Amino acid sequence: MIARVIKAMLAVWEREMHEYISNLHVNAMRLAVEPLLFIFIFGMGLGKRVVIGDVNYLYFLAPGILFMVAVNNSYMTISMRLMIARDWDKTLITALSAPIKPFEIVLGYVFAGVTQALAACAIFIVLMNYFLGIPFGSVSLIVLLIIATAAFFSSLGVAISMVLDNPHHLMVVTSLVVMPMSFFCGIFIPVTDLPNWVQPVIEAIPLTVAVQAARAIALSTGNPYLWQNLAYIIAFTIAVFLIGLHLFKKKVIT
Amino acid sequence: MxxxxxxxxxxxxxxxxxxxxxxxxxxxxxxxxxxxxxxxxxxxxxxxxxxxxxxxxxxxxxxxxxxxxxxxxxxxxxxxxxxxxxxxxxxxxxxxxxxxxxxxxxxxxxxxxxxxxxxxxxxxxxxxxxxxxxxxxxxxxxxxxxxxxxxxxxxxxxxxxxxxxxxxxxxxxxxxxxxxxxxxxxxxxxxxxxxxxxxxxxxxxxxxxxxxxxxPNELKKMLDKNIVIDITLNPEVAGDHIKRDLDIISGVNYVRMESNRIKIGVVDDAIVEQVLKSLIIRTKISEINIIRPTLDDVFLHLTGREIR
CATH class of the missing domain: 3.40.50.300 (P-loop containing nucleotide triphosphate hydrolases)
Known part of the structure; x- marks a missing residue:
C-alpha cells in the first residue's frame, strides 16, 4: 500500500522534475539571477548604509533572501504548473484516469516544489558562502526549515491554483499576497521595526518564523525555540495541504 | 464486464x-x-x-x-x-x-x-x-x-x-x-x-x-415495416394495372407510381419476395433497389428528430 503511494507520488514528481529541468535555462532566472540582484542592490549597495544592531546587513539579509528563493521556487512553480495542468493542458484529468489518487497527485506536486526549492537554495548558499563568505551556520538545520517552508508554500500553491480560474488572477494574488509576504516577513528589515499593531500578525506567518529561525542559526545568536518553530511551520503545512487536497478534489472530480 | x-x-x-x-x-x-x-x-x-x-x-x-x-x-x-x-x-x-x-x-x-x-x-x-x-x-x-x-x-x-x-x-x-x-x-x-x-x-x-x-440488426428490425422497394419498369409495360395488382397484396403499405418508377412500402422480407415475384411474372423490370431502414431511421423513429 505505502509502496504504491510512494511509487504513484514519485511518478508525478518525476514528470514535474523533467519539465523543470527541460526549462532550466528559464528557471535559472529564479534560481540565481533574481536573488543575486537583491543581494547586490540591497545587501552590497544599500546595505553599506544600513546597520542592524551590530550585524553586517549583508549577513542579516542573506538568510532572508534564502527563504525568498525557497518561496519563489515552490509557490510560483507549483501554482502555475497546476493551473496549466488543470485548465490548459487538462492533464490532471488524464492523470486521474490512471490508477492514482488525488492525494498522491497533490503530494507529488508538493514534493516537486520542495525539491526545486532545495536545489535553488543550495545554489544560493554555495554562491553566497563561496564568493561573499557569508556564513549559514548549521546547514542541516537550515535545510529542515527550507523543506518545511517550501512544503508550506507548495501546498499554498496547490490551494490557490484550485481556487482561481484565471492566470491573471494568479498574478494578482502573487503580487498582492505572496510578494508583500517576502517584504514584511523579516527578510529585509527586522519584524520589530514594523508598527506594533501589525507585528503579531506578521509573526504568525510561517515564513516569518522560518526566516527568524534561519537567521538565528546563520548568525549563531541562539534560538531555544527552534524545534517549536519547525513544528509550527509543519502544522501550518499539514493544514494548508489538507485544504489544497480538498479543493483539488472539489475542482477536478465533479 | x-x-x-x-x-x-x-x-x-x-x-x-x-x-x-x-x-x-x-x-x-x-x-x-x-x-x-x-x-x-x-x-x-x-x-x-x-x-x-x-x-x-x-x-x-x-x-x-x-x-x-x-x-x-x-x-x-x-x-x-x-x-x-x-x-x-x-x-x-x-x-x-x-x-x-x-x-x-x-x-x-x-x-x-x-x-x-x-x-x-x-x-x-x-x-x-x-x-x-x-x-x-x-x-x-x-x-x-x-x-x-x-x-x-x-x-x-x-x-x-x-x-x-x-x-x-x-x-x-x-x-x-x-x-x-x-x-x-x-x-x-x-x-x-x-x-x-x-x-x-x-x-x-x-x-x-x-x-x-x-x-444493430435488432434495432433496425424495429422498422422492418418500413422496407421500401424502388423499382424502375421498362417504359413500354408501365401502367395503372400494375399498381392495382400490388395494392391488393397483403403486407403492402403503399404503392406510389410516377411514370415508369414505383415505390412500394412493405412490412417484411417475405412481402418483398412476393412483390418481386408478382412483378417479374407480369412485367419487365429495368432496375430494383431495396432500401432497408438505417440506424438514422431508427433514431428518427424513436425521437421524432434526426441526430443533432
Missing part, C-alpha cells in the same frame, strides 16, 4: 444521466449512440471515477466504481473525447509519464511506449509535441495511450469526432483490431455509420435516458 443500474447524475437542476441501465459483455464492442449532450461522456466519467453518480450503481469487473477507483482504473484504458496531453512534452515523453502512473517497470514501459508508437504509426514523430500532429495522428495517439497499460477494457469517447472520412476509417480499423485482440470496448459516438459498423450491441441514448438497445 461493465454493469450499470439505474445510474443518475444531476448537475444542480439539470439531469445529465437519467436512470440508465446496461451491461457490456466481455470481448464485445458496445456502442453508446446519441447526440451531443445526451449523457454519454458523463456516463464515461462516472465509470472512470472523474464524476460521482447522484444515485444508482456502476460496476466494472464486479467492482463498484465509487468504492474501488484504483482497482478499476488498473483494468481500464481511456481515450477521452478531448485529447489532453502536456503541451511541453514530446509525445514519447507524454506516453512514458502516463505509463509511469500505472506503476509499470521502466524497461517494460519503454518497450510499451515503442510498441504504442509503432501501433499508431507515429514512430517518426516520437519527438514531436502533441499539437504538432495532424487530427488523425492525435486520435491514434489517444487510442495508443489508452492501450499502453494493456487494459482489459477500453472506454473510447467519440474516437472519430472531427476526423475526415479517410482518417475515420483508419481509426475504425484500429478499433476492430482491439476486438480481435480480445478487448472489451465501450464506445460512444454520434455517428450512426460508426455504431453500425463497429458495435456488437448498441444503446441509443437521448436526454440522459436509454431509449432502445440491441444489436
Amino acid at each position: 461493465i454493469e450499470v443500474e439505474n445510474l443518475v447524475k444531476k448537475f444542480g437542476d439539470a439531469t445529465a444521466v437519467d436512470g440508465i441501465s446496461f451491461k457490456v459483455r466481455k470481448g464485445e464492442i458496445f456502442g453508446f449512440l446519441g447526440p451531443n449532450g445526451a449523457g454519454k461522456t458523463t456516463t464515461i466519467n462516472i465509470l472512470v471515477g472523474l464524476s460521482l453518480p447522484s444515485s444508482g450503481i456502476a460496476k466494472i469487473a464486479g467492482l463498484d466504481v465509487t468504492k474501488h477507483p484504483i482497482g478499476i482504473r488498473k483494468r481500464l484504458g481511456i481515450a477521452a473525447q478531448a485529447a489532453y496531453f502536456d503541451h511541453h512534452l514530446s509525445i514519447k515523453d507524454n506516453l512514458f509519464y502516463h505509463g509511469l502512473l500505472y506503476g509499470l517497470p521502466r524497461k517494460e514501459l519503454k518497450k510499451r511506449v515503442d510498441t504504442a508508437l509503432q501501433w499508431s504509426k507515429l514512430e517518426k514523430y516520437r519527438n514531436k509535441k502533441f499539437h504538432q500532429l495532424s487530427g488523425g495522428m492525435q486520435r491514434r495517439l489517444v487510442v495508443a495511450r489508452a492501450m499502453l497499460s494493456d487494459p482489459e477494457i477500453l472506454l473510447l469517447d467519440e474516437p472519430t469526432t472531427g476526423l475526415d472520412p479517410q482518417t475515420r476509417r483508419q481509426v475504425w480499423e484500429f478499433i476492430k483490431n482491439l476486438k480481435e485482440a480480445g478487448k472489451t470496448v465501450l464506445l460512444t459516438t454520434h455517428y450512426m455509420e460508426e455504431a453500425d459498423l463497429l458495435c456488437d450491441r448498441i444503446a441509443i441514448i437521448d436526454h440522459g435516458r436509454i431509449i432502445a438497445s440491441g444489436t
Whole structure:
C-alpha cells in the first residue's frame, strides 16, 4: 500500500522534475539571477548604509533572501504548473484516469516544489558562502526549515491554483499576497521595526518564523525555540495541504 | 464486464444521466449512440471515477466504481473525447509519464511506449509535441495511450469526432483490431455509420435516458415495416394495372407510381419476395433497389428528430 503511494507520488514528481529541468535555462532566472540582484542592490549597495544592531546587513539579509528563493521556487512553480495542468493542458484529468489518487497527485506536486526549492537554495548558499563568505551556520538545520517552508508554500500553491480560474488572477494574488509576504516577513528589515499593531500578525506567518529561525542559526545568536518553530511551520503545512487536497478534489472530480 | 443500474447524475437542476441501465459483455464492442449532450461522456466519467453518480450503481469487473477507483482504473484504458496531453512534452515523453502512473517497470514501459508508437504509426514523430500532429495522428495517439497499460477494457469517447472520412476509417480499423485482440470496448459516438459498423450491441441514448438497445440488426428490425422497394419498369409495360395488382397484396403499405418508377412500402422480407415475384411474372423490370431502414431511421423513429 505505502509502496504504491510512494511509487504513484514519485511518478508525478518525476514528470514535474523533467519539465523543470527541460526549462532550466528559464528557471535559472529564479534560481540565481533574481536573488543575486537583491543581494547586490540591497545587501552590497544599500546595505553599506544600513546597520542592524551590530550585524553586517549583508549577513542579516542573506538568510532572508534564502527563504525568498525557497518561496519563489515552490509557490510560483507549483501554482502555475497546476493551473496549466488543470485548465490548459487538462492533464490532471488524464492523470486521474490512471490508477492514482488525488492525494498522491497533490503530494507529488508538493514534493516537486520542495525539491526545486532545495536545489535553488543550495545554489544560493554555495554562491553566497563561496564568493561573499557569508556564513549559514548549521546547514542541516537550515535545510529542515527550507523543506518545511517550501512544503508550506507548495501546498499554498496547490490551494490557490484550485481556487482561481484565471492566470491573471494568479498574478494578482502573487503580487498582492505572496510578494508583500517576502517584504514584511523579516527578510529585509527586522519584524520589530514594523508598527506594533501589525507585528503579531506578521509573526504568525510561517515564513516569518522560518526566516527568524534561519537567521538565528546563520548568525549563531541562539534560538531555544527552534524545534517549536519547525513544528509550527509543519502544522501550518499539514493544514494548508489538507485544504489544497480538498479543493483539488472539489475542482477536478465533479 | 461493465454493469450499470439505474445510474443518475444531476448537475444542480439539470439531469445529465437519467436512470440508465446496461451491461457490456466481455470481448464485445458496445456502442453508446446519441447526440451531443445526451449523457454519454458523463456516463464515461462516472465509470472512470472523474464524476460521482447522484444515485444508482456502476460496476466494472464486479467492482463498484465509487468504492474501488484504483482497482478499476488498473483494468481500464481511456481515450477521452478531448485529447489532453502536456503541451511541453514530446509525445514519447507524454506516453512514458502516463505509463509511469500505472506503476509499470521502466524497461517494460519503454518497450510499451515503442510498441504504442509503432501501433499508431507515429514512430517518426516520437519527438514531436502533441499539437504538432495532424487530427488523425492525435486520435491514434489517444487510442495508443489508452492501450499502453494493456487494459482489459477500453472506454473510447467519440474516437472519430472531427476526423475526415479517410482518417475515420483508419481509426475504425484500429478499433476492430482491439476486438480481435480480445478487448472489451465501450464506445460512444454520434455517428450512426460508426455504431453500425463497429458495435456488437448498441444503446441509443437521448436526454440522459436509454431509449432502445440491441444489436444493430435488432434495432433496425424495429422498422422492418418500413422496407421500401424502388423499382424502375421498362417504359413500354408501365401502367395503372400494375399498381392495382400490388395494392391488393397483403403486407403492402403503399404503392406510389410516377411514370415508369414505383415505390412500394412493405412490412417484411417475405412481402418483398412476393412483390418481386408478382412483378417479374407480369412485367419487365429495368432496375430494383431495396432500401432497408438505417440506424438514422431508427433514431428518427424513436425521437421524432434526426441526430443533432
